[in-house]
Amino acid sequence: MMKFKPKVAKHIPIKTPSMHALDHFDFYYGPLFGKKWPSIRLGLLTPKKFVAVLNRFSHDIDVNENILQDLGAQDLMQILRKGFVYVKSMDKGTNNDWDLEADQISFERNLQNEPDETDDFDEEKSFRTSAGLKEFRRPSEVFEFGQDKTNMSDSRDIEITGLEGMGIQLEKVDDFITIPNALKVYTYDRTWLNDYPTPVKDDNGIYSWWLLDGGSIIPVLALDLKETDSVLDMCAAPGGKSLLILQTGCFDKLTCNEVKMSRLGQLRRALANYVPDDDPIVEKVILKRKDAASLEQWDDIAVYDKVLLDAPCTTDKLSVLQDDENLFSSSMTQIRLDLPATQTKLLINALRSVKVGGTVVYSTCSLAPNQNDVVVDNAVSIAESKFGIKVVEKSLALETKLVSSGLYRFSTNCHRGHLILPFLPSNFGPMYICKLQRIK
Template sequence: MLKPPPRYIIIQPFRQIHLSYLQSKNAIFKPKIARTKPIKTPSTLALDNFDFYYGPFFGDQWPSIRLGLLTPNKFVAVLNRFSSDVEINESILQSLGTKNIMDYLIAGKDLSDPRLEEKKSEVLKKPLRDIEGDVWTEEKVFGNEERPKEDVVGEGSENIDMRLEGGLYDFKQPSESYTMGKLNIPADKTPQKKSLDKIEVTGVERFHGNLLQKEDFLVYPRLLRLYCHPKSSLADFPAPIKDKKDISSWWLLDGGSIIPVLALDLQEGDNILDMCSAPGGKALLIAQTGLFDKLTCTDAKLSRIGQLRRGLSMYIPSDAPEASKIIIKRRDASIFDGWIDEGIYDKVLVDAPCTTDRLAVNQDDGNLFSPAMTQIRLNLPQLQVKLLVNALRSLKVGGTVVYSTCSLSPMQNDAVVENAAVIAEQEFGIKCLEKPLSQLRNHLEPSGLYRFAKNYQRGLLVVPNLLSNFGPMYVCKLQRIR
């Protein structure tokens, strides 16, 4: 008797079985596929992104910058002058072999020296220039229709600027009077208030403007003490000491974070706004200078407001005169509609949210390069432009705003500054110009502690390097002239 053929074929013993046998038994077959590509973490994605975009942009500087980003950054110890043991604390910092960075800025300079005022006048008299260095006259800046009209005021005309200068109590008769019959506005053409929330930030506004530059003259605050280890030193700072009032002796900041405050050029009696203030490192620096009449610190999130309040209370005692001058407010500075702080501040600091490039390549938690946060990252330039526009709206005419990020991205730095300048002029009638920070760069670069990007057109960009690993920190200063 013939035997039936086998229902399975063994090709390799105990390893491969003919599929017809498995299908006949209705077996569930799930093939196992070997993992060929490892899953990339957000920090790895960030580094790949930076290699692709920053590599060509920074050229021969990129290998050094990249290595610096992947290495722990270097800190500056800010001496807290509100501590009752400030002299002892300063001696401790000096005993570590540190150097006060302010010595590079103010050594041998006397504020009472009349030559200092002469030099300031000389610098401020320099003409306006565009990004390519061409000189611009007042007629070219304002144009025929926007030029101040002091020389055309005559009979039957009215100079609006002169009426404003008189204040509330200097009455000037109007050149014309209107009656109800003469002023006839059709019902369908009644002026309606424009909704500011409908203003769009497209990112191409910069191509329709020309942000001019004018030299600046900075006077550095004498009360700041910023101690740093020498170039190439890897030494660290000890933990801060607390005095009898539980006030800490010093705190640590990245060396790039001091530049925005130095760029503010703080003066006695300044009314200052610190947008996006939490966790409060730069607000504390401003408080250390003593050069302000009022410091308003704002942030959008309640949790960050609590963080800011705790940070300030650790270093400023409640009985210090500066404590009564600091105001903390919860406010979203990225909303155009309803922004009421217009034209009241002398100085504004915008330390804007950004991709925080150093953290992005070293930390996965909260990393903006994670797939879940892609849209937030892509919306950053739009958010930054809105913050800077509201900062310009908050300034008095003649006041200055300092914009800063800890990103290397030109789209979050130069592009944001130029886009904001155009939107401020087109939508709010605010004209501004850039104050190049060449003086600050010339004073800091010889110290060897700072390295700056070569190819940035506006402001300063501190780039990381192993010898003195500060940054990244982008800083740009604008002045409102109308």
């Protein structure tokens, strides 16, 4: 009788960064979200649901809108507005006085293939993505959006232990989001998984629409933009949220900051693709290149009415779906571990940048409390102890106001801010949003 040697694998299979990410999330998020985790996990592992933002700078906006409507897409702003008119009139005793507003994008998937420009800040990999645009035009020689100020620095200027915010008392004040009339966003119904057509250009070379995660519009809506606002988009590239702010037209000046030269190039290209360079709105935009995490070097102090901090984070969905530039790769472990400290410094600087009475919206696309609530608590605590800044949290009550659309689901675990959870019927997020108002 022949004897066969049993076959035994000689090597333990190598785990990819995305597998490590999933293990990590199972370990930490499993107990955190309990019974909801399997559904959130499935959402993370499944391609996200996109919405299409109509570009109002295209000459063909009406035709473009008809195309989306003919495909069966619904006006998301109208859907959200309905819920909010009701709630707002209940809360405030007024109604229908809607201001303009905005949303966010990430252009990553497309822009990853763009050739890099000189980049002397290479440790900043990672970061949020989403996608949708199929093509990007090279920036034109003559295209210029305001100044491009450069001021790089070593940001290791304060030690963050991560425990600063323990036991912090932060007052919560009721607030609401407003839906800008100028903003046109289309979505398919819950459970519809249809694709959107590739964006088309008008005779000026300006694109018709772009796609973004439905969770990404909320941080910009939370800004409650006014026409007189001086706005800072602190971590602006690849430019999704800046572009949404531009779509609302609801600001006096928009400063877009980004530390990485290559990402700043992506931002320029995004603006060039979506806004004609002879449009007067271009004069109101300033591009800037500064390390916003440097507490020593950051010098935009108390100058803005609104600050949007869409912070670099573990981008949980991408981390489980993509191995390139994955923060769970061993070469990026230190960057990943340093993220909460970096986010805390960014948020402290955001609070320093805003005028008393102004607001900061902090957002990430991570489910991790140590990149969300904990960062807020630590930053608020340090801002007060080191810079004498006092803030209140503006509670947007999104959990009660957005869920009625059937398109959003929220976590009940956050003690601060709001966390949009992915789930299969409407796979937006994750997206964490916390709004703070400076009162001193």
